[in-house]
Amino acid sequence: MPVSSIVKLEKLVGKRLRRREDPRLITGTATYVEDVKLPNLHHAVIVRSPHGAANIRSIDISKAQALPGVLAVYIGKDIVGVGTVPCGADLPGLRRPAHHILAQDRVYLVGHPVAVVVATDRYIAADGADLVEVDYDVLQAVTDPEKALAPGAPSVHPEWPDNIAFTFHQNGGDIDAAFAEAEVVVKQRITSQRLVPNAMETRGVVADWKSNDRSLTLHTSTQIPHLARTLLAGMLGIEENRFRLIAPEVGGGFGSKLNVYAEEALMGWISMQLGLPVKWIESRRENFMVTIHGRGHVDYLEIAAKRDGTILGLKLKLIQDLGAYHQLLTPAIPTLSVLMMPGLYNFRNIQAEIIGTFTNCVPTDAYRGAGRPEATHGIERMVDILAAELNMDPAEIRFKNFVRPEQFPFPTATGLNYDSGDYANTFQKALDTIDYQGLRTQQAEARAAGRFMGIGISTYGEICAMGPSVATPAGGWESATVKFEPSGKVTVLTGTSPHGQGQETTFAQLTADELGVPIDDIVVLHGDTSIVQYGIGTFGSRNTAVGGAALFYALQDMKEKVKKFGAAMLKTDEVIFEDGHCLDPKTGASVTVQQIAGAAYRGIVIPKGMDPGLVVTKFWEPPNFTYPFGAHIIVSEVDPETGQIEIKRYVAVDDIGNQLNPLLVDGQLHGGAAQGLGQALWEQGVYDDNGQLVTGEFMDYTMPRARMMPWIESSHTCTPSPVNPLGVKGVGEAGTIGSTPAMVNSVVDALSPLGVRHIDMPMTPEKIWKIVNGSKA
Amino acid sequence: MKIAGTAKLPFTPERAYALMQDPLILAKAIPGCDALDKTGDDEYRLKMKMVLASLSGSFEGKVRLTAPDPPNSFRMLVEGSGKIGFMKGEGLIKITAAPDAGVDITYEGDAQIGGTMAAVGNRMIDMTARMLIKRFFEKLASEPA
Amino acid sequence: MIANSFEYSSPATLAEALGLIADGAKPLSGGMSLIPMMKLRLASPEHLVDLARLPELNYIREEHGELHIGAAATHHDVENAPLTRGKCPLLAETAAHIGDIQVRNRGTIGGSVAHADPAADYPAALQALEAKIVLRSASGERTVSTADFFIDTFTTALEPGEIVVEVIVPVEPGLTGTSYQKCLQPASGFAIVGVAARVRRDGDNFGPVQIGITGLTGTSYRATAVENALTGKPATEETIRAAAAHAADGVDANSDLHASAEYRASLAVSYTARAIRSALSRSA
Structure with a gap:
């Protein structure tokens, strides 16, 4: 057996590789x-x-x-x-x-x-x-969920005159005791408007x-x-x-x-x-x-707390605008909201009632974040309202209530089990990055000069890597196949269905590192049921954390298989697999994976107890969700004359565990933040009372544009997830979840000298102008 | 959508009232009206073609005049639908003798717009409605006293 | 999003185009408003005549102290031509605010002016510049003032069979400061309000001032009350504020999803002050 010189390949996981998908996408040669x-x-x-x-x-x-x-x-x-x-x-x-x-x-x-x-x-x-x-x-149509619930409202479906599709309770702990113990209770009605997902395709x-x-x-x-x-x-x-x-080729989905x-x-x-x-x-x-819309919440929230800021419990009445029908997951989305309602906070008492309401509108369903943005917006607004009530700093009240690192795995009031995290550390990094204390001094000066400057904080937690099968309607596992072709080229088949997330690149990075083959020798295929083994698909920030984990395990199995073939070819018992070679440590003889692939298909050397060929398929069931978290801080200034909002700074510190490709992570966070700011500032699916969608095209529905985006100062902390072998948590939705409440909190903070405690989204200039001028009058 | 406004007509209240009850006059004054045929005591079938900027479309519908209180007030309903959408407007029209000369008209009502028109023309609907009403009263004002 | 079928003509000469238009064809000049309406079947013209490809209408030139801009000049041309930038910066600045770059590359000044969208940008500048608009039909040519051209919502002085062939603006005297200030409707890029100002100084006072406003009501207009409150007064912030407060005087403001009448009127005041301030700072 010839001894080959072993060339070490550069490790690619963690590198900012550009997406291999992009050339075809930006040259118009992809097949939609x-x-x-x-x-x-x-x-x-x-x-x-x-x-x-x-x-x-x-x-x-x-x-x-x-x-x-x-x-x-x-x-x-x-x-x-x-x-x-x-x-x-x-x-x-x-x-x-x-x-x-x-x-x-x-x-x-x-x-x-x-x-x-x-x-x-x-x-x-x-x-x-x-x-x-x-x-x-x-x-007569009815398009507003609260109007639909009012006595005498038109019935969407005559067979159910009350327009109620379901009433669902999610309770944890002892809410009565929490409210009995409370020294302060704050209440607020908070809406999360209808959004149109607007995939490019x-x-x-x-x-x-x-x-x-x-x-x-x-x-x-x-x-x-x-x-x-x-x-x-x-x-x-x-x-x-x-x-x-x-x-x-699928040109974006965002859940739609x-x-x-x-x-x-x-x-x-x-x-x-x-x-x-x-x-x-x-x-x-x-x-x-x-095509489905997202959000569509009216939430009535109450928080019970002690005077020192300790949160004791939360009550929620959630009216979900379902639309006229259920699409695939329509009724489930608000239940996800309730699950994440405790946010990053250490309280154990919750009482939630969801009223799913029919309206003469298109169904709502999963839209980027799917339930979590609504929850995060609700809890992060309420924490700010509580801080205002107690005259506490919004940063201080968050530190006071965070789940502490030693409490993980942390069982929440809603029955989840948070995997890992150090929330205070991540938040502190965001505060340091933006110089929070310095900003508060600047703000005091601005206010003294009659300017409206705001600092908005959002510390979010989210549930990703959907998910264990018990908690996912159609199964929550994922699958991967790794095939060596006889030439030594590698084909990966993933059961996920990436449509912009870039797994053709990141999965190739992972495969290249694990198998020691050049990345250009690897092709990642997906989306064709006649080519790819059964899979679940792409949603809920699951591609890497579930699909990537399945691939990782398939790659380990493949390495074992390769080693057995390598050992047989080297006529030895034990080989070391490294850098695409099997090496006999005793003799120093080695064979390449390419040689092994050829041999495995020719059937010349078949190890005992093994079959020819080099194909591995792995189905992997995750033991838990993952729980990324982070802190977003937005500094804004409001022009009282026109109501226009200017974003001065945007600092985001996200903890998504390990990263396969930080460039793609940036892309996900930026895109997510754009959509989150879209909800906070511009987007709204508006139906009139007769059922006409009056923001029915781009002339009236304000999509965020590149020129409307602030510079996002993005950095990370990393607590690897223990749930999967890659230590990844998922990043597809984080930006959408963290950005929205930071933006709203920032503008509410700017206007707080006028006694403003809450503003519903989108915070259009006219809305702000009316608040400022109304308070003057 | 709420619609409200005022107009002036150089007539006596009686003449102004009578003009607005006369289908031949209405047919001339309603912008784009092709035909207004009596179908009942107070109801007319309306055919109109709206041409506004690049938008154009034919509508069929009806006009109803109700709650007559000559020469002070009446209610008017206009509805029409066509390929590009549908519209329905209903309101009270009041006529009062103006202090100087002629009459002051005040109108107040609701309008609904639906179909493609409604979804894509939001920013134009309000001003278009006001312009069409303005044209209507201008045309009326050009009738002999 | 599929138009009804229609005939399309791209004649080689203006005379030929005018002949087709006299026979009932609809002029197309960039199509930035017409084509979307056709795709939604809100408009279904049977025959389009493309004016944007007529070399006869595609020019920007200086004659006798005026700039003559052919109707087929694109917004991009107006924004970037050295003649407009150097000699009528208000028009170039206004053109830069229209829609997005794709719209500016295809849309034409003639198409925009003839369409008379109440929220279009050009009319504000044309009002302030006291521009002249040249109209032609198969039977002749006439020139009308901007004030006479824009009549109401999507309504102009154009007679059937007539098209806009040219816009004439003055070569700006060197001492005049100009500015276009626009509150953008973020979805469409149209103006919620747009204010064009031309300011001359007279020592420490305002000299002659022209203000054109678009977006606020059914058509663009000259804010004469503002102008009168400036001319001859000290060029101070106090004067500007007091004058700008008249921006919406006697105007029936539009109301839509993006801005109520009350808010629009308030924005008109704010943006008028901004435009005057900015123009003043650019005047010598």
Whole structure:
């Protein structure tokens, strides 16, 4: 056996590598659903309700059918044998409206699909959709969840006149004792407005049914290819093993594609009816109207505390605007809020009541942070309100209440078990970075000069790495396959479905380090159910912490396998595996993994008890969630004349455990902060009383722009997670969670000399102007 | 959306009231009105084409005149729908003799806009409504006394 | 987001274009407002005539102490041309505030002016500059003042068959200070209010001043009450504040999701003061 010279490869984990995905994304050469072209492809356009609530008197499709190029027009009663849109969440007594893929005799929201026109091209389909005449008997809609709960409100679903989908209680500890012991109680109503996720790529579906082998291929822009396949197979009544679902390049999701949508089943059904491939691409207008929204909370919060600032307990009444239907996880999202309501604080008593409320709006569901931003905003606002009530410094009150390092693992009042952390240390680093004491001095000077300067603190905790299967509706494990090809190149198949997170890069970094192969020899594949073993998908900041951990274990198994082949090839019992080589420590002889791969496939040397080939698949179940945390501080100044807010400084210290690629971590935190500031300052999904979405496109819905972003001074502390072997916690949502309350707290702090205790989001200049001028008057 | 405002007409209250009850006059004054056909005691079928900047669309609907109190006040309802959306406005129109000459009109009511128009035209709706009302009264004012 | 089908013509000459427009075709000049409306099917013209590609309309030149700007000049051209930057900086500064860079690369001054969006940026500057607008149809040409051109919400002096072919602005005297101050509607980039100011000094006093305001009401206007309260008065902060307080006098302010009438009117006062202050600081 030849002795090769061993070249040490540079370790890549922890390096700021640029994403390998980016060249194709920024040169327009990636393949999104819209780029999928098939022979004889037909196009569908959906006719949607312009009314928030109406009975359908009649639908006349004759003119549309007569249009040359139109192949078929379907309405609700044509759809036979297709299941309703599934909801994977369950709560006791949950009312589940039948969510048909096309409206039956009534529409429940603006955008409700009423008919679909299939034509030889998209232009003809759109013309055909214009020719469908629907006669509506318009009913009174209700779009505000509190109005929906008021006596005499219009009923979204006539069968449930009170508009209540569920009432759910989550209690821990002894809330009565906490409030009995309280020396001070503060109360506040806090809202978290509807947000439109606005992925850069709208949704889209291409369905291709082949009747000869009864197989369906569905290309769809989703975060959960395998789960979507299972659920859609059930809806369409076809076998999973004859159903290939492909998530091609997916241009962002933020939770909005963690779902199964009517259009996915509808296109599958149409293709099966016509025996032709059919494409539907969601327009931006449709994306605003019918892709899930996020948030939609009205929270009534009460905190009981002692005069020294010690928090004793928290009461919460949470009214969740569910919209007209349940999408995949709609009712579960507010329960996540309650879980995280204790934040980083050491109190054990909580009483929460969630009232899930139907409205004539598009369903809410998971949107970046999914429940945690609402919780963090609630608790971080309440802590500031308590500090104001007690005339305490908001930093001091937080130090007083943090869970202490020696308390981990820390069981919370809501039944979670926080894994690790040193909250005070991270917070102190943020305070030092921004020179908190110096800022307070500056603030006093500014106030003396009549200026409105604010310092806003948010210390957040979040729950990531969704999650143990017991706590995740469809399973919370993840899978990975590692394959050596005979040439020694490596293919990794991950059950996650990255769509902007960059795992094609980070998983290749990890694989390169573990197997000692050049990163360019590694390909990471995902998103195709016929190529990749079953997986759960991408959401809940789980890709690296669960999918990466599964890959890590697969790589360890692979190394063991490689060592056995290496030992057989070197005719020895024990080898050392290092830098892509198996080395016999006794002789100094070695073979490369590439040589081993070739041998394993040729079957020349098969170690005893082993099979040929070099493939490992690992399914890994996480023992717990992970709990990243951090501290964000924002300095702002309000112009009292115009109400405009200027962000002066933004310091973020995040503890997300270990980092595979700090460049991508920065990207996640920056993007998350942009979305969090978007909620605090600009974004709002506004329905009028008749059910019209009046912020229904980018002319009125204010997305954060690059020019609106402050410089983010980002740094980290690191307490590795004990939950997974990589020590990672997850970073996909942290920025969104930490930023929002820091921004609101900053502006409330700026205006506190006027007696302001709370401002609801978004803090538009006009709102601020009214507060300032109202208090003057 | 609340709609309220005032206008001046160079008529006696009786003449102003009568003009606003006359379908032929209304048909001339309602911006873009193609036809106003009587369908009941106080109800007319309306066909109009709205052209405003680059936006254009045909609407069909109705006009109803109710709560007559000549020559002081009446209620007017206008509703229409078309491919680009739908609208519905309802309000009270009051006529009072002006101190100098003619009459002061005050109107107050609610308007609803729906469909594509509503979702994409938010910033234009208020000013457009006010301009259409202004045009309506300007046209009325050009009638002979 | 798919338009109805339509015919598109890109004629080689203005005469040809005017002929098509006389026959009922709709002019397209950049399409930054029209195309989105067509994609939503809020507008369905049957025939578009592209003016933006006409070389005859694409120029910026100086003649007899005035700048002549062809209707097809893009906002980017107006923002960056040495002639506008050097000789009519107010117009160049205003152009720089329009939409975003993509809009500025495609949108044209003629298209914007003819569209008369009540929240467009140019009208404020054109009012302050007392610009002239040249209109032409198949049957002739006429020139109207800015004050006469903008009539109401999306309503101008243009007659059927007539298009804007040129905008004429003065070459700014060297001593004049100008400024455009805009409160941006952050979603659309349109002006909630935009104020253009031209200020001459007269010793320690304000000399002649022109103020144009856009966004506040259905159409742009000259804030003459503000101008009158400045001219001849000491060029002080006190004068500016007192004068700017008249910015919304007698104006029926717009109200929408982004700004109520009351707030808009207040912003008009603030931004008028800013524009005067800034223009004053740039005057000699």
